Amino acid sequence: MAEIRLEGVTKTFGSHVALDNVSMTVPNGSFVVLLGPTGAGKTTTLRMVSGLDHPDSGEIFIGGLPMRGLTPAQRNVAMVFQQYSLYPHLTVRQNLEFPLKSPLLKTPPAEITRKVNAIAEVLQISHKLDNKATTLSGGEMQRVSIGRALVRNPQLYLMDEPLSSLDAKLRSDLRIELKSIQANSGATLLYVTHDQIEAMTMATHVGVLHQGRLVQFGSPRDIYENPVSVYAAARLGQPRINILPADIFPSSPVGAATIGLRPEHISQGEGEDSFVRRVEHLGDQTRLHLSYKNHDLVTVTAAHTGLRNGDIVKIQPNKPLYFDADGIRL
């Protein structure tokens, strides 16, 4: 049982409040992604859970037990950070074996070899097992760092942007692998990223952090469809949600300052005229960059649309989200 619970966790650095009274439950077996721009408090949250740093106030529980005073080792969590941390003088195999050779674990040698080979295969580094860590590229080192956490099979993983240094192809392969490793092992994973695709594809839950406060916690779908604010809405979705003055479309409700329209929530063919500024063919879909009453917006259309730059197309909102002057959802 490795549920993580934060209760009123606050952390300040000097006069700067990095975490402001954060309460959150990461359910056992879930894959929770913390999202937010730089400085939102994501890494600080992970460091508090890992035991590398300590809250000024509030409590952290893992598996129902209070963690106050316990070291990272006593918390038995596996961590992967943005910066790989390998033993440079050891080979890749020795680096991967290292966590399994802990005297506490007493893993039989054949089992160690089996696990290391299996994880190397998943991470596509089998051909580098006998190389010294120092001879690897940055992306390879990061894969070994991830591998070192995964071989241990702990109940809880903490990962801080583990895929950010990898190229696009490997990142998308590893998204699928990480998700299936987590789903099959039943481990709990708390994961920090800026990358909303990672959040949408891997997370069972997303926590949105804003200036040290947890502003929304829910399934990726829930946050995508029912964001509590403009800020939360803008964390998920590529292209980003269009945020426009509410009154440029007919029938905006009282109190609405802005209207939020996901690109796929703009109907074409009815409504009022917009001007096609740019048609962007992406293969599986086409993006339209439109100008509507002097405001720019982006929508998607059929891959083989006949529309061209300079055309006029009628548009109207479909599934609009309305926000007040403070950006809070109405």
Ligand SMILES: Nc1ncnc2c1ncn2[C@@H]1O[C@H](COP(=O)(O)OP(=O)(O)OP(=O)(O)O)[C@@H](O)[C@H]1O
């Ligand atoms: N050791 C520290 N000393 C002083 N300030 C710190 C320290 N660690 C974090 N902070 C500050 O706390 C705030 C939150 O930092 P944190 O690293 O948690 O953000 P983040 O959301 O992880 O950002 P990033 O995406 O850039 O990693 C930032 O303003 C940061 O400057």
